[in-house]
Amino acid sequence: MVIAVTLIFFVFGLIIGSFLNVVILRLNTEKSFGGRSACMSCRNKLSWYELIPVVSFIFLRGRCKNCKTKISSQYPIVETITGIIFASLFLKFQDIFFLDTIAFSFTYAYYVAMFSLLLVISVYDFKHKIIPDTLSFVFGILGFLGLFFFNASGLSMQAGFGPQLPPISEFLSGLLIAAPFAFFWFVSKGTWMGLGDAKLALGLGWMLGLSRVFSGAVVAFWIGAVLGLFLVLFKKNYGMKSEIPFAPYLALGAFLAFIFELHLF
Ligand SMILES: [Zn+2]
Incomplete structure (x- = not known):
């Protein structure tokens, strides 16, 4: 079945x-x-x-x-x-699929939309080396709204659905994860990281909650480092100067953190 x-x-x-x-x-x-x-x-x-x-x-x-x-x-x-x-x-979400159709429909539709949006952002960033502001804006708004309907921390077993007032820490999660990206952008004057990644991180923080979003970001850096190493080894003209689209890594890290409930800290 x-x-x-x-x-x-x-x-x-x-x-x-x-x-x-x-x-x-x-x-x-x-x-x-x-x-x-x-x-x-x-x-x-x-x-x-x-x-x-x-x-x-x-x-x-x-x-x-x-x-x-x-x-x-x-x-x-x-x-x-x-x-x-x-x-x-x-x-x-298979448990609630069989138990509570309405909760499943809302939860499923929400996360499917969010991860589809992330995929569009990733492929666009991969192709054009830029994240369209409209997309990260929509993603951020949806991520913020999600705080009021879903248990964003992922720490309780079930994805609790229903109107709720999230704890202060969940409001801050978007800002706390976006801050280091904005910092990288600032100190490198945009050479290590675009400001687009910081804007994207904002929505990711709200969608995943602190624990999962930091775990996802760490996974993203690991995958990015391993792939970057491969590129350095096999492609000589690859240096720190070439722009790396980071959104695909962030999206993959977020997806893995969400699906497998990664809580590394
Ligand atoms: Zn043709």
């Missing part, structure tokens, strides 16, 4: 993932978010089976059916990650 439902949520995530791809692609461009998708190269409108997430990419061997232009691997990657987000969040 759990496996079947997990799979349904995974497939649902794949579908939302293909929508997220459109959002990432058309964000800050003149194009609207509606309308049928078309090949970027020959403008050929995609038929229904070319819109099936991941499967169509594998089936078409990553090329347009019409002009054989390579399709960006961003598509299946974002779709798969969204699928994983949807499936993992279901597994995390």
